[in-house]
Amino acid sequence: MIITPIAYISSPYKQKFAIPRQPGLVKEAVGEIIFAKDFADPNCLRKIEQFSHLWLLFQFHETVDKGWTPTVQPPRLGGKEKVGVFASRSTFRPNGVGLSVVENLGWQQQGSSLVLQVGGIDLLDGTPIIDIKPYLPYADAISTASGGFANEAPGHSYNIHFSDDSAKALNMLKEDYPSLKELVIGVLQQDPRPAWRHKPEDGKQYGMSLYELNIKWKVEGNVIHVLNITRVSAN
Numbered sequence: 001m002i003i004t005p006i007a008y009i010s011s012p013y014k015q016k017f018a019i020p021r022q023p024g025l026v027k028e029a030v031g032e033i034i035f036a037k038d039f040a041d042p043n044c045l046r047k048i049e050q051f052s053h054l055w056l057l058f059q060f061h062e063t064v065d066k067g068w069t070p071t072v073q074p075p076r077l078g079g080k081e082k083v084g085v086f087a088s089r090s091t092f093r094p095n096g097v098g099l100s101v102v103e104n105l106g107w108q109q110q111g112s113s114l115v116l117q118v119g120g121i122d123l124l125d126g127t128p129i130i131d132i133k134p135y136l137p138y139a140d141a142i143s144t145a146s147g148g149f150a151n152e153a154p155g156h157s158y159n160i161h162f163s164d165d166s167a168k169a170l171n172m173l174k175e176d177y178p179s180l181k182e183l184v185i186g187v188l189q190q191d192p193r194p195a196w197r198h199k200p201e202d203g204k205q206y207g208m209s210l211y212e213l214n215i216k217w218k219v220e221g222n223v224i225h226v227l228n229i230t231r232v233s234a235n
Helices: 164-173 180-189
Strands: 007-010 030-035 053-059 097-110 113-119 128-134 159-162 205-210 213-220 223-231
Touching (some): 159 164, 164 180
Antiparallel strands (some): 205 213, 213 223
């Protein structure tokens, strides 16, 4: 079986850390699906504007060569209890295939490139897209479905506080990243720390990469303090 990526996604998430664990949790996370040359035909997207949401099939390209095990330890169970790999959405899977539902924000032709913009993504920058299918509410939204140990949406009610330095940085970056503040808040509300560190204070300073930026932050009780926001130096 040979599968050829039809596209690759340009995403604000430059590293696995801080990516929401499911799609749609951070609606401000917008990405661009850039189609490969052989699939950059606008006819492939004819009438796609009729669908508000789309399914993306993709490959966990950074973990696919690291193998898999029959059981995994999902974050929703604190990262300590094991479940079967097929009872989870772990990135470590036999074929490394992922599935996300995203908001359809429209497409455009950019020179020779065909680009589809999508929102609420949970994909790492450069992720290969295997296929795109329309989301059908009558078939895909099952009101009686049970979510097992992940039945409720994750998320927290942290207050996000920006230091003077980070607030100045947001203002300076506003032209390049107009929705940066909302994106940072959305990501931090998911508490991207490892599950075993989810406690009021752990005394650790964290860093996450969004776009070409490094954001430093720490948790104190019910407040997440954004300490500074700096551009990543090009090597």
